Amino acid sequence: MSIGNSPESPEDDRNFPADDRDSIGRALQQARIAAGLTVDEVSASTRVRIPIVHAIEEDDFTRCGGDVYARGHIRTLARAVGLDPAPLVEQYDADHGGRPAPTPAAPLFEAERIRPEPRRPNWTAAMVAAIVAVVGFVGFTMFNGNDTTSTGAVAEGPAPDKKTTTPTTKPTKTPKPVPTGSAIAAVPKDKVTVKLTAIDDKSWISAKASDGKLLFDGLLLKGESKTFQDDERVDLILGNAGPIELFVNGKKIEEKFESGAVERLSYTKGAPESG
Numbered sequence: 001m002s003i004g005n006s007p008e009s010p011e012d013d014r015n016f017p018a019d020d021r022d023s024i025g026r027a028l029q030q031a032r033i034a035a036g037l038t039v040d041e042v043s044a045s046t047r048v049r050i051p052i053v054h055a056i057e058e059d060d061f062t063r064c065g066g067d068v069y070a071r072g073h074i075r076t077l078a079r080a081v082g083l084d085p086a087p088l089v090e091q092y093d094a095d096h097g098g099r100p101a102p103t104p105a106a107p108l109f110e111a112e113r114i115r116p117e118p119r120r121p122n123w124t125a126a127m128v129a130a131i132v133a134v135v136g137f138v139g140f141t142m143f144n145g146n147d148t149t150s151t152g153a154v155a156e157g158p159a160p161d162k163k164t165t166t167p168t169t170k171p172t173k174t175p176k177p178v179p180t181g182s183a184i185a186a187v188p189k190d191k192v193t194v195k196l197t198a199i200d201d202k203s204w205i206s207a208k209a210s211d212g213k214l215l216f217d218g219l220l221l222k223g224e225s226k227t228f229q230d231d232e233r234v235d236l237i238l239g240n241a242g243p244i245e246l247f248v249n250g251k252k253i254e255e256k257f258e259s260g261a262v263e264r265l266s267y268t269k270g271a272p273e274s275g
Contacts, residue, residue: 023059024056024059024074024088024091024092024095025056025057025058025059025060026057026059027083027088028056028057028074028077028078028081028083028088029057031078031081031082031083032057032077032080032081034081035081035082037080037081039053039054039057042077042080042081045080046076046077046080046262047262047263047264048073048076048077048262049237049264051063052064052073053077056070056073056074056077061092061096065204065239066204067096068240068260069204069239069240069262070092070096071089071092071093072260072261072262073262074088074089074092075088075089076261076262187249187250188229189269190231190269191229191230191231191269192229192230192231192232192233192234192248192249192267192268192269193227193228193229193248193249193250194207194227194228194229194234194236194246194247194248194267195225195226195227195228195246195247195248196220196225196226196227196236196238196244196245196246197223197224197225197244197245198220198221198222198223198224198225198243198244199222199243199244199245200222200242200243201222201240201242201243201259202219202220202221202222202240202243203219203220203238203239203240203241203242203243203244204218204219204220204238204239204240205217205218205219205220205226205236205237205238205239205244206236206237206239207226207228207234207235207236208234208235209228209230209232209233209234209235210230210231210232210233210234210235215228215230215234216228220244222243232268232269233266233267233268234266234267235264235265235266236263236264236265236266236267237262237263237264237265238257238261238262238263238264238265239262240259240260240261241257241258241259241261241262241263242257242258242259242260242261243259244257246265248267249267249269
């Protein structure tokens with residue numbers, strides 16, 4: 001008589017991969033193979049570099065740039081191969097001293113995001129400016145009226161030997177300011193210029209020139225900016241793309257990136273389109 005328990009399906013194995021026998025990297029690798037995907041295909045769909053995908057499948061997380069980015073890569077790769085990322089992230093936290101504690105700067109970050117006042121029109125300043133303009137106009141009119149009255153009184157007195165003519169003072173027009181372009185708009189047309197600014201949070205970035213030369217590799221702290229130039233192309237990797245404000249060849253990139261997401265971008269001397 002046979003036992004009625006049926007073996008678990010491969011799909012169940014993919015939903016519960018992490019146990020005492022399988023490491024995180026092996027679980028991701030087996031799920032990828034089971035899904036019929038190559039490392040190149042996973043890298044293209046997740047924008048995680050091929051060397052990092054290979055390293056994670058070998059349980060080497062040193063190339064991720066820290067625990068925050070490693071956890072983000074695990075989530076991204078798990079979803080790409082059809083796994084539930086939560087058990088894998090829990091396993092990573094257990095193997096690396098637990099989940100990172102929130103930094104004290106988080107409440108300040110939230111407070112800064114809530115303030116919408118600077119974007120509203122400053123009606124008080126506009127009203128004060130209008131009142132000052134009206135008072136100035138009235139004063140100027142009264143001053144000209146007093147000059148006219150004085151001139152009339154002189155004319156009604158004894159006639160002088162020579163006719164006295166009082167010159168009329170005309171108000172001097174204020175020249176309009178000549179608009180000037182911003183410094184970022186005056187970028188050279190024969191090069192590609194990329195400017196990054198960390199607006200709300202820090203972000204790990206890597207920048208390379210067209211010849212493969214590493215221009216920068218490290219953390220861009222909140223409020224800091226970096227500008228890179230090359231004759232042909234600038235390749236970027238953004239470890240935490242959400243807080244980054246990006247200008248390419250003097251134009252702002254309007255694409256919104258998610259916090260914690262890893263973005264691989266490439267820009268040339270042409271239109272600011274990501275590669």
